[in-house]
Amino acid sequence: MRIGILQAEEFDAPTQAALGPYQGLFERLLEGHGFSYRAWNVEAMELPDHMDEAEGWLVTGSTAGAYEDHAWIAPLENTIRAIHASGKPLVGICFGHQIIAQALGGRVEKHAGGWCVGRHVYQIEGRDVPLNAWHQDQVVALPSAARRLGQSPFCENAVLAYGDTGLTYQPHPEFDTEVTGYFARALKGGAVPESLLSEAEDSLHLPTEGSMVGQQIAAHFLQNRG
Secondary structure, three states: OEEEEEEOOOOOHHHHHHHOOHHHHHHHHOOOOOOEEEEEEHHHOOOOOOHHHOOEEEEOOOOOOOOOOOOOHHHHHHHHHHHHHHOOOEEEEOHHHHHHHHHOOOEEEEOOOOOEEEEEEEEEOOEEEEEEEEEOEEEEEOOOOEEEEEEOOOOOOOEEEEOOOEEEEOOOOOOOHHHHHHHHHHOOOOOOOHHHHHHHHHOOOOOOOHHHHHHHHHHHHHHOOO
C-alpha cells in the first residue's frame, strides 16, 4: 500500500543531521506493515495531480499556522477536500489535524492558554493515552463532518474522526523520546517558554504510547484502502 505524505515542512539542516528527514519519522511510526511512501513538499507548491497517486494520505505537522496567509495553504485545502471526497483514508498530525479541520469547515486559532509541549495524557475513546505534543494552535470549532474521539484538559478537540476514512491527532505520535528531547534542547531561547521545555525534558523518562497510536493509524489505512 502506498502512503502519500503531504509534507507541510522539512526539518532544517541541523535537525536533519540529528534526526533524519521529517518523512522518516512517519516511516518509522508505521513500519512493519509493508507500506511504501511518496512525499510531496507542499510548502514548495508540490501537490498530487490525482488522488490515485497514493492509496492513503497523511498530512504532517508544520510550524506554519493553518490560518496564515501562505500561498500553499489554499491548494493544500483543495487537495484535502478532494481526498476526503474520494473516500481514501486520510490522516493528519498536529498542523495536519488543524488544516484538515479548517479545509472541511472548522476553525483553528492560536490558543490563549499558550503552548502544549512534551508529554500530555489524552482521553481517547475511554482510556488514558500519554503522547508527546508540540503546538500552540488548536481546532476550536469542529466541521460538521467531524466527531471527537479524544481530548485533554488543555486541548478539547485533540483527536477527530471524519466518517470511516479520516483520522486526525493534535499530538505527535511520531515524536518519541529522542525527538522530543532533541527539540526541548535545541529550541531553548525561542518562542516556547523555558519552563515548558524543562518540563518536557524532565518527563522524558515517562512512557508514551506513540507506537500504539502508530499501529492504530496503520490499521486505519489498511482497513480503508480502496
